[in-house]
Amino acid sequence: MSQIQRILVVDDEPGILQNVTKILSKAEYEVFQASSAKEALEEMAKRSYSLLISDIVMPEMNGLELLKMVKNQWPLTQVLMMTAYASTETAVKAIRLGALDYLPKPFTPDELRALVDRSVAGDLYEASVGDVEREDIDAMHLNLPLDMLSEADVGEGFCDIGKKVCNVFQKLGHTCKAGEKKGLCPQEAKKAKSEDAAPAIQELIGVDMPFNYEEVVEATGPEYVANLGRDGFAFMPYEDLKASAARMEARLNRAKLAAMYKKKESRIPGTTDALSDITDAVGIEYVKHLDRDGFSRIPFEELKGSVEKMEAKLSGKEIELALASDILVVDDEVAVNNNIRKILKKGQYTVDQATTRDEALEKVSKGFYRVIILDLKMPGVVGLELLEAVHKMQPNAKIVIITGYASIETAVETSRLGAMLYVPKPFTPAEIRTAVEKASRLAA
Known part of the structure; x- marks a missing residue:
């Protein structure tokens, strides 16, 4: 090593400080210690x-x-983070805030030395994150997993078998004979048994996430829910479908709909957008050819002329953002894909979908998206190749990872490769809405 590297280790546990210092000093690093973040900042102000x-x-x-x-x-200054409370949430935050890597405790001396050697050798790189996104990350809030907390942290009634606070355990004098005998929390066993039973229609709503039954009925109608199968599809008899469509059509007043397109200050169906605002944003050609479904079918020559006028005003990233659709959902599980679309369409987002690797790459190559929701594990996808390809083709899109195979390693790697948020499955509608709202805000 041509030059001795100076390293500052920060930990409030004296034993950890001593062990890390001993390990790295043997590797000929110059190691300094700080027992708090405040002390670390004071040290960094003194020397580099x-x-x-x-x-x-x-x-x-x-x-x-x-x-x-x-x-x-x-x-x-390069940074490595270490923690005994490893989670995908803090891993993503650490990488997006500029850390080179994230090391869960406990670790071996070899693991620590190898990671430090790679860091000082320049083998690791920081994630490319804009100042706005980095500043937006909430570093103060730490969501620590309950199963990593001690009884002192959570109070009385903490059961080691179920890894949670249990009222039954507390009432029985901090004993659980059934759990100790089987090595399994009785409540969890009962819950698993009930999940194996045939679910009611209400429980079929959202195969991979807990959707609100009433919301689905309101959005799709009782006929859809009554014919919902275990695979997430509804096979409605023709007569029911016909009757449902007739009722929907009866709600629309065609005379009012036709008049709406003639008024300057009327509004687009299903939105709060004034027609004049749409005209200013996309041009009169778009509005002139707008149909009842909310689509605009513009003849090629008019579309070409409109784009040329837009290009005369904008350039580069501005054009990409102006032409961008809101969201692309990429997931090979059709039920999950459709459920995400339904959740987000209620927030007035325009949502495009892809269920295969090739379909996703084709759509990303032809259109622009502000937010891309990407499943990690799909047929034909090796490792993180799809994420890399998507990020390379659309570097300005904000990527949200969803996965049923969450791990610290993939959270770190996906964050390095451009993903700004990492949402483990199963997730709730509120969680996916929150992630998309944050990504959309930063993409604006």
Whole structure:
């Protein structure tokens, strides 16, 4: 090693500080210690460091807050995060805030040395994140998993078998004979048994996530729900479908609909957008050919002329954002894909869909999207190749990863490759809406 690298280790546990210092000193690094984030900032103000290694869960100021401040004040200092409370959420935040990597505790001396060697050798790289997105990341809030907390952290009634606070366990004098005998929480066993039983229609709503039954009925009608199968599809008899369509058509007043397109200040169906605002944004050609379904079928020559006029006003990224659709959902599970579309369409998003690797690549190559929701594990996809390809073709799109195979490693890698949010399955409608709202806001 031509030059001794100076490293600052930050941890509120003295034992960890001593062990990490001993391991790295043997590897001929110059190691300094800090027992808090505040002490670390004071140390960094005195001398420069090649690498900062910080714990995440610390009193007063946590490691993510420290990371955010360090990258703002000393952007050339590289950072590694370590924690005994590893989660995909904090892993993504750490990488998007500028950390090179994320090391769960406990780790071996070899794992630590190898990671530090790669860091100082330049083998690892920071995720490319804009200042606006980085500033938007909430470093103060840490969502710690319950099963990683001790009884002292959660109070009385914490059962080690179920890894949760249990009223029954507390009432029985902090004993659980049934659980100790089988090595399984009785409540969890009962829950698993009930899940094996044939579900009612209400339980079929959202195969992979807990949708609200009433919301689905309101959006699709009782006929749809009554004919819903276990695979997430509804096979409605023709007469029921016909009657449902007739009732829907009866709600529309065609005279009012026709008049709407003639009024300057009328509004687009299903939105709060004034027609004049749409005209200003996309041109009179779009509005002139707008149909009842909300689609505009413009003759090619008029479309070509409209695009030429737009190009005369805009260039580069502005054109891409102006032409961008809202969201592309990529998931090979049709039921999940459709459920996400239904959730987001209620938020007035325009949603496009792809269920295969090739279909996703084709759509990404031909159109622009502000947000791309991407499933990690799909047929024909090797590793993270689809994410890499999508990010390369549309670097300005905000990518939200959804996966049923969540892990710290994939959370770190996907964040490095351009994904700004990582949502493990199963997720709730509120979780997917929150993720998309955040991504859309940052894409604007």
